[in-house]
Amino acid sequence: MPATISIHGQWSTRLAFILAATGSAVGLGNIWRFPYIAGENGGGAFVLVYLACILLIGLPIMMAEILLGRRGRQSPINTMLTVAREEGLSRGWGLMGWVGVLAGFLILSFYSVIAGWALSYVFKAGSGSFSGLDAEGSSELFGAMLANPEALLAWHTIFMVMTAMVVARGVQSGLERAVTILVPALVVLLIVLVGYSMAQGAFMDGMRFLFYPDFSALSANAVLLAMGQAFFTLSLGMGAIMVYGSYLSSDASVARTSGTVVAADTLVALLAGLAIFPILLAAGLSPAQGPGLIFVTLPLAFAEMPLGLYFGTLFFVLLVFAAWTSAISLIEPAVAFLVENLGATRVFATTVVAMLAWLLGIGALLSLNVWSEYTLFDRGILDLLDFLTANIMLPLGGFLIALFVGWRMTERSVQSELRLKLGWLFTLWYFLLRYVAPIAILVVFLRAVGLV
Ligand code: PHE
Ligand code: NA
Structure with missing residues (x-):
């Protein structure tokens, strides 16, 4: 019998789960990563492929991942072991949990560095550094930050400590409380920014860039990046959503919650794109700015808009x-595992994982300045970590989840966990999970290495 409640506690309501899963999904992936990757890959066609990946691959896999978590009720590693045992399958599936824990740890290390940039920009915005800024000045401000390893280290450290503090406090008091106000506030502020860019930016040019697809510009590599972005932005393929699912009560609808989270995440990404590209194009900047895109572009808007000092500060705070x-969702799978298997306290487990990720993060931030000449496959450490996790590890994890739930678990257990009232909805989901998602992932992988 699977446990009906996790030893780590449980979300107090279904809404709490939606908020937490949305909190995990909505992040730097939407506001920092999506615009810059779309910008580097020509916009329209990339965005369309990304949206297709969200719907046809991301949504079905999210349902599968939540379903697994709720059935196993433990960290991803032990969840996979438990469900595999119940279904009479190999213990080898536990490896999938290990890969996920590793991916979460690797992502956290560079995620914290980028979040450190955002922290630094809270203070730049608040102290009026944006006033009177033009495009060139904005690029210089960003460049000066990257060139300063001590400052990057300080912000990275502060962010990692913030993360560890919440995770150490546990599911209900820590994780849940942090998300309740934030997501709605972020949406409101993004709408304000879109309003500004409609009035002051090159709005139609921005729309055309984001939504007019030019497929001739779409390389096999861009398709891989679009798929990787879909996994990254939805927090899929590494157990974050699985471990959150394990804290979900058994009567909540997996399908409805997944739909809500996916919709919210996509809305935030598109709003971010609509806010950024018109401002960028009006300032004559190139969409292919790379990772600095939002940090170079948005200060230009805050420099000019009324109350820009306040809006700018608030934006970076959000x-x-x-x-x-x-x-916090990146670190939770590893923490849950250490608590389960080593009997560690949450505080100890969190401290260990956060310290290791912090160390690797130092390598990532040094790759932006003093170690910038050390590259592998033409990428520095930060770049490499980002590429490897988002474009390879997460889709691979998603592929294995689709195989496990779609082909290895019995249809009966899957159906009893999902409890979809509409028969056709189950058929559609099962088809996407068994055929469309795994085949699409495989084809995109093979194309990217030039095999098909
Ligand atoms: N989804 C998060 C974002 O878009 C990043 C993330 C990836 C979180 C994987 C958890 C797991 O910023
Ligand atoms: Na996201």
Whole structure:
């Protein structure tokens, strides 16, 4: 019999789970990563492929991942072992949990560095550094931050401590409380920014860039990046959503909660794109700015808009919060595992994992300045960590989840966990999970390495 409640506690309501899962999903992936990757890959066609990946691959896999978590009720490693045992399958599936824990740890290390940029920009915005800024000045401000390893280290450290403090306090008092106000506030502020960019930016040019697809510009590599972005932004393929699912009560609808989380995440990404590209294009900046895109572009808007000092500060505060609620879900699978298997306290487990990720993060931030000449496959440490996790590890994890739930678990257990009232909805989901998602992931992988 699977446990009906996790030893780590449980969300107090279904809404709490939705908020927490949305908190995990909505983060730097939407506001920092989505615009810059879309910008580097030509916009429209990339965005369309990304949206297709969200719907056809991301949504079905999210349902599968939550379903697994709720059935196993433990960290991803022990959840996989438990469900595999129940279904009479190999213990080898536990490895999938290990890969996920590793991916979460690797992502956290560079995620914290980027969140540190956002922290630093809270203070730049608040102290009026944006006033009178033009495009060139904004690039210089960003460049000066990257060139300063001590400052990057300080912000990275502060962010990692913030994350560890929440996780150490546990599911209900810590994780839940942090997300309740944040997501709605972020949406409101993004709408304000979109309003500004409609009035002052090159809004139609921005729309065309984001939504007019030019497929001739779409490389096999861009398709891989779009798929990786879909996994990254939805927090899929590494057990974050699985471990959150394990704290979900058995009567909540997996399908409805997944739909809500996916919709909220996509809305935030598209709003971010609509806010950023019109401002960027009006300032004559290139969309292919790379990771600095939002940090170079948004200060230009805050420099000019009325109350820009306040809006700018608030925006970066909210971005830090969004990153914070994602970071806690990156570390939770590893922490839950250490608590289960070593009998460690949450405080001890959190401290160990956060310290290791912090160390690796130092390597990532040094790759932006003093170690910038050390590269592998033309990428520095930060870049490499980002590429490896988002584009390879997460889709691979998603592929295995689709195989496990779609092909290895019995249809009866899957159906009894999902309890979809509409028969056709189950058929559709099962088809997407068994065929569409795994085949699409495989084809995109093979194309990216030039095999098909
Ligand atoms: N989804 C988060 C974001 O978009 C990042 C993340 C990835 C969080 C994987 C957890 C797991 O910022
Ligand atoms: Na996201």
